[in-house]
Amino acid sequence: MPHDHHHHHHHVDPAAGDGRLIGAIAVNLLLTVAQVAGGIVSGSLAMIADALHNFSDAISLVIAAVARRIARRPASAEMPFGYARAEVVAALVNYTTLIVIGVYLVAEAVMRFLEPEPVRGWIVVIIAGVALVVDLVTALLTWSMSKDSVNIRAAFLHNVADALGSVAVIVAGTVILLFGWTWVDPAVTLLIAGYILWMAFAEIGSVIRILMLGSPPDLAPREVIDEVLKIEGVGGLHKAHLWQIDERRAALQAHLVVDEGAWARADAIKGAVKERMETRFGIHQVVLEMECARHACATPQEWGDG
Template sequence: MPHDHHHHHHVDPEAGDARLIGAIAVNMALTVAQVLGGIFSGSLAMIADALHNFSDAISLIIAAVARRIARRPASADMPFGYARAEVVAALVNYTTLIVIGLYLVMEAILRFLSPAPVAGWMVVIIAAVALAVDLITALLTWSMAKDSVNIRAAFLHNVSDALGSVAVIVAGTLILLFGWTWVDPLVTLLIAGYILWMAFAEIGDVIHILMLGSPPQLAPREVLEEAAQIEGVDGLHKAHLWQIDERNAALQAHLVVREGAWGQADTIKAAVKERMKARFGIAHVVLEMECAHHACAAPQDWGGS
């Protein structure tokens, strides 16, 4: 299992904020155009795409606000800082995607049961404009998405919306050429299916962080084994290894100092902390020292107090 620490290359915060504001503006304008187009053309797929596009704009607003909150410094009330605001924002955005996906499934089924006429030419034109805007938004957020689960959630909103626009263009074209109005709710189902698949695939990692799970890029057993290899260490137990946020992990454990080495306890503790940072990238390490003669009886490796 991989255990190397990942180094992140951050986009300048101010430049990133400007990109998000630009992406929000174009998405809000597009949403209005798509809703009007969907109403006048009678296309459910276009309204579905507009609803999804509106969720893109909201997701970008949530992402932008979370980015600003996350930059606040640590305080007495929030000793780990506010970086998890971005994780919470990602959870909100993925949950919203799931709700939208389920709503679109319901609407598509109702349209299958009660078909309605669709003006294909208007669908194709507005969906083509939507695709261009989706691609612009994706380009604005792509570099930031590699470094943040928060921006990645917003970015995936837009990628799925771009695919939705392609599907709407195909549906409108088929309606123009063959009069197949049933393609409209079928495309809506496909868009909804993709949204749900994408959201469920990503939301697990976000929940894992919020549930204080261990970092997925680390093998927890290797962390204990690595510490035990340091001279004077008899082992670690009652360990807690968790992600503070997307980029930082923390370790808290009882460290047993080998008999006869208690005089070097401070040096041993410093060596363990340095090894944890160098090997695994764990900068937040809290160790409760125990001498081997008075160590916990039959301790568990993970959890406990």
């Protein structure tokens, strides 16, 4: 059964969004300093691990904020598609950073299992409690913006992971206070690292897909061609390229074959195809090279330049 593909976005005022990001960066930097000091004093690897991740949150927010500003620049002769992909590149950097941090934490946790060290649980619990509050505040500041931007979503997920990490650190500190089980500290670090890695690998694929000019994941390429072929006067569509310009815009470029006897209506047919692509799939940028059926490409492939 046919279904329409429409993208619903929740736009946040750019100035308000920038203010939220600056506020989130400030609180995360302050928290990082507190967590590092607390981790050193208490001897908690989980606390230092959480601080490292929290610092990466601050950096991810800085990267997101800079990319957000760059993305607003208009198209030019040098950058005809504009700068919107700056946000996609920023997301790739942030997810890659998350993966590096996750691997580092796994290595550190394994070393702590092999060489256990004492942990002062009460300091861990207090600072992790403060961290949890800051993480939740930061997540709230960026939540609405994350719906509309892969860039902000990457930074937002940094903070979600941090909030869960803080909960895990609180649990570890409490267990150490009650039972003296210091092995819980590296065990919790492994859990934090595992979640970070799972989250990063789950999200990075869609970012790479955009940068590799892949087709939009919510569109079935076969449906796009079939829809064009339903239009009266269309004899075929080939050498098609369907790709994402950025997270919000898709584009279609193809050779459109006009049936014999219909060339006088070529402009109308082209207009009908563009209108159908916009209303049916939300594809606003469509470039078509028109061919009459008698002189169309011989045995062309549907997708690509072959």
